[in-house]
Amino acid sequence: MFYEPSSASWRVGAESPYRVPVQYAMGEMTQTLRARGQDPVMALWGPKDGAWQRIDASAATEAAPAPAPEPPPASPAQPSKLIERLTDRRHQVLLAALNRAGLYDLAPDDEAAVRAVVDQLDETTVRRVAHWLALAAD
Known part of the structure; x- marks a missing residue:
């Protein structure tokens, strides 16, 4: 919260x-609030020993992965959805970036290349590549 x-x-x-x-x-919201010049105040609650307890939010955000973490592999506890x-x-x-760069009709080889890039890179890197494509299109 x-x-x-x-x-x-x-x-x-x-x-x-x-x-x-x-x-x-929490990491994204903290970055957003700091970008707005605000100092975020948060409370993190989680289960412990069958009851809800307040968790030190600063320790949780420090332990959080980089800005755009890759989701963990699917397991029975984590849905693949x-x-x-x-x-x-x-x-x-x-x-969308390829379309902006003028590549509207992708061949099957192009689609395979897009899928390979998407499968290998995290979201932050894909967005960076998309940004480069958009700049090249202008």
């Missing part, structure tokens, strides 16, 4: 039964 001084209230920043998405959301959604999002970003 993030504290909003303007309304003197707490706002839910992320809610998930899995730790990685919550840590990622999240991994699929993140892969689809990277694919969409790259295709």
